[in-house]
Amino acid sequence: MEIMLENLFPILTQQIHGKKLVYLDNAATTQKPVAVIEALNNAYTSWNANVHRGVHYLSQVATRHHEEARQKVADFLGAKSSDEIIFTKGTTDSINMLAFSFGERFVHEGDEIIVSYLEHHSNIVPWQMLCERKKAILRVIPLRDDLSVDIEAFESLLSTKTRLISIAHVSNVLGIINPIRQIIQIAHRHNVPVSIDAAQSVPHIPVNVQELDCDFLSFSAHKMYGPTGIGVLYGKQELLNQMVPYQGGGEMINHVRFEQTTYNTLPYKFEAGTPDFVGSYGLAAAIDFINQTGRDKIARYEEELTTYMEQQLAAIDDVVVYAAGQPKAGAVSFNVGNIHPFDIGTLLDQQGIAVRTGHHCAEPLIDYLHIPGTVRASVAVYNNKSDIDLFISALKKSISMLS
């Protein structure tokens, strides 16, 4: 199967250092299709006006687009209601909001929050900050030898003190897909809610919040062909309703009096200030792009590509692929002998290949592996086998130069 989309992404037609650009840094951010770029342009050239408060025509158009985008996200995630969709700046902002708003309401001294060893810093530090504030304890699910999360160890961490589990759907370093359905079922048997960091899953595989029965879920538009600066926190209404607002300001209030302020209903209670209504329109265009391409088709196609990439990598002497053979979505991480990942990344760049090197904002996992970092190549729907072939031959050349 081949999805020919390269010409829909203008940035990909350029040369880098005189070589065809092969963009394999999609886990960091994806490139944007013309439809998304035109949506942003259209917003500023045709209907830009502040939302929700205006009686004039442009404000009403802007409000309609913003709320239609919210409904589109709700449909995309299979949420019960668009009231469960809170626009944020991105995954990091979503998790910080959750850690504050959930934490203020439900977490007390001695309580426990569970994360895993595979988490991005965005799904560690906000919980550490909460634990520090509340004198609560952060528990960490260890990994098995094959780097999958240890489900038995996870179950043994659960207790009457556990208030929340927050875990990545897909690891941004290893690309492996965590068994979140099983994790959610186990957690719910103990009446513990689960937050899913879906930054690396929503772009690659179908995600339905009602089927998963997750309580919260976060993602960023920029990793799924949408604009930067906007993302989503999904939450079940009954939980969101009980949580305290994250920031104060316009939009999130019902009435403001010096004696007492009352808060707005969902989702506005969590959206202080002017929202990124141009971003939400761009996100809606990205969702259209994904739906039109086909979510199942994207998942199958990218799985083929990552499997092919992993096989090609594993066939090179001295290459160690992490979590080899496990089902992956998007990303593959590797190292070559004792060569520093940064040196590989630099030589690849000179050959037009964009990959990421380092700790990928997951230092605890990198420490756990006792390595300085990895080289991570991550695919999107516009990549193809010839990109992988160019990458592999450039990698072989880099290795021979460095050996």
Ligand code: PLP
């Ligand atoms: N969580 C995971 C798994 C990620 O991969 C990333 C970004 O790489 C984030 C969270 C943070 O996303 P953002 O920087 O868009 O807020």
